Amino acid sequence: MRKKDLSLLVLILVVGAVVTLINPRFLYAGNLSNTANQIGMFGIFSIAEACVIIIGGIELSVGSVIALLGVLFIDLIVNHDVDWILALGLIFAGGLAIGAAHGTLVTKMKIQPFVVTLCGLLIYRGAARYYTEDATAGFGFGASFPMLEWLTAGRTNVLGFPLPHSVVALAIVTAIAWVVLHRSVFGRYLYAVGKNEEAARYSGIRSDRVVIAAYVICGGLTALSAVLIAMYTRSISPAVHGSFYELYAIAAAVLGGCSLRGGEGSVIGVVLGTILLQVLQNLVNLLGIPSSLNFAVMGTVILIGVLADQYFVQRRKHAPAVRGQAAAGSTPAALERVSAE
Numbered sequence: 001m002r003k004k005d006l007s008l009l010v011l012i013l014v015v016g017a018v019v020t021l022i023n024p025r026f027l028y029a030g031n032l033s034n035t036a037n038q039i040g041m042f043g044i045f046s047i048a049e050a051c052v053i054i055i056g057g058i059e060l061s062v063g064s065v066i067a068l069l070g071v072l073f074i075d076l077i078v079n080h081d082v083d084w085i086l087a088l089g090l091i092f093a094g095g096l097a098i099g100a101a102h103g104t105l106v107t108k109m110k111i112q113p114f115v116v117t118l119c120g121l122l123i124y125r126g127a128a129r130y131y132t133e134d135a136t137a138g139f140g141f142g143a144s145f146p147m148l149e150w151l152t153a154g155r156t157n158v159l160g161f162p163l164p165h166s167v168v169a170l171a172i173v174t175a176i177a178w179v180v181l182h183r184s185v186f187g188r189y190l191y192a193v194g195k196n197e198e199a200a201r202y203s204g205i206r207s208d209r210v211v212i213a214a215y216v217i218c219g220g221l222t223a224l225s226a227v228l229i230a231m232y233t234r235s236i237s238p239a240v241h242g243s244f245y246e247l248y249a250i251a252a253a254v255l256g257g258c259s260l261r262g263g264e265g266s267v268i269g270v271v272l273g274t275i276l277l278q279v280l281q282n283l284v285n286l287l288g289i290p291s292s293l294n295f296a297v298m299g300t301v302i303l304i305g306v307l308a309d310q311y312f313v314q315r316r317k318h319a320p321a322v323r324g325q326a327a328a329g330s331t332p333a334a335l336e337r338v339s340a341e
Contacts, residue, residue, distance in 0.1 A: 004257040008272040015279055023286040033155065033162045035282050040166025041228050042248055043274040046256075047177050048221035049249035050270045054181070055214045056194045056262025057106065057113040061098075061120030062249055063242035065222050068128040069094055070230035071137045071238055077148075078139055084148045092223045098124075099219020103212030121246070128238035138235030152231035166228050170271070173221065178267045190214060194262030244295065251301045252277055260306065277301065 019026045026032075045062055052059045069091050076087040098120070105116045155162040181187040189210045192200040201207045230236060254260065255276055256269030280297050 002257070002266060002269070005266060005269045005272060008255065008257075008269060008276065012272060012276050012279060015276065015283070019279065019283045019286065022283070026282065026286060029161055031282070031286075033164060035278055036167050037155075037164035037232070038278045038281075039271075039275055040164055040168075040170040041225060041232065042245075042252070042278065043170040043271050044166075044173050044228070045222050045225040045245065046249040046252035046270050046274045047173060047267060048218040048225070049246070050253040050256065050258050050265055050267070051177075051181075051190070051214050051221075052113070052218045053250070053253050053258045053260065054190050054194045054262060054265050055211055056197065057211065057214065058117060058250075058260075059102070059215070059218055060114065060117040060246050061102075061124055062218075062222055063245035064121045064124035064128070065095065065098055065219070066226040066229060066242035066245055067236065067238050068124040068131075069223050069226035070236045070241060071128045071132055073227055073230055074137045074139070074236060075131075077145065078143055084145055088227060091227060092220060095219040095221075095223025095226070096216050097219070099216040099222075100212060102219070103215030106215070107208040107211050125238070128236075128241075132236075132238050134239060136235050136237045149231060152228050166232070169224070169228065173224075174267055174271055181267055186210075186213070191263050194264070196263075247295075248274075248277060254306065255301060 016026070045066065049059055049062060072094065073087055073091045076082040076090065077084050082090075102113075102116050102120060105111050106113050151165060153165070155164050156168075157163070181190065189200070189205050192203070192205055193207045193210045197207050197211075200210075226242075229242070233241070252273035253265060253270050255273030256265060256271070258265030258270065277297075280301075281294055284291065284293055284297065
């Protein structure tokens with residue numbers, strides 16, 4: 001675990017202790033289980049966002065993709081009687097296709113990621129609203145999918161604690177993402193492209209393929225999140241479902257040490273960033289503070305993360321100069337000048 005991750009973990013423990021002192025209900029099993037469920041669902045698409053940020057890109061359409069794919073998933077299994085396993089595969093394929101389209105537009109058409117994903121944000125949200133005619137999509141009376149509901153929104157009693165299955169899904173995704181990013185050649189390529197895409201290309205890395213792959217991974221994980229969230233809410237209003245989720249994801253990634261310049265970040269850090277955001281949101285709820293302040297909290301968190309990143313970048317730039325001055329001051333010539341004085 002990196003120093004940044006350890007610092008973030010300490011901050012989470014401190015915030016948790018403060019929340020407990022303010023309101024002991026924070027430690028109730030039911031509250032912790034609900035918070036863990038939110039961490040599980042939000043953590044997966046935060047890792048998806050981090051994969052794109054690491055290569056120096058951005059994905060602003062996460063919330064809209066979650067709304068569109070969630071609507072399609074519910075419609076397939078409820079209104080068209082598609083087997084849920086097949087529907088899950090189709091939704092996952094849809095997420096991969098969206099990611100591939102974004103990556104292709106960024107690499108082959110040379111369109112800025114901000115523009116591509118901003119257009120996606122508008123297109124997918126509009127498509128979801130048109131598909132449902134601005135109506136709410138949900139499960140009809142008596143509609144039940146026991147196995148699917150248990151896998152996605154169920155909870156298993158572990159030592160007296162109702163562990164949400166979304167946390168299990170997050171743990172699996174985190175383990176796989178950690179191996180891919182930190183223990184594989186492909187992961188090194190992601191960081192190399194994020195640090196300097198031109199240098200990576202000259203060193204033999206097919207940067208276009210790496211960028212497209214990052215967006216494809218992001219799309220696939222977002223599709224998984226869409227299914228989990230749809231089964232948790234059991235109804236989707238496409239006008240608001242998933243709104244501002246991309247900001248949660250960006251905030252979690254920035255808190256976790258991902259630089260918006262690219263080339264930095266860790267999976268563990270992103271998960272810890274998600275935990276901190278959900279603990280802060282839980283604090284807002286327990287204190288009875290208006291939920292609209294959640295956006296103020298997110299904005300403040302993102303600003304603090306960017307300022308911290310800027311500070312560490314400046315420190316890294318000045319560190320070699322300081323070491324060079326120290327080395328120059330210890331040369332024999334410098335020592336002779338000091339002796340002569």
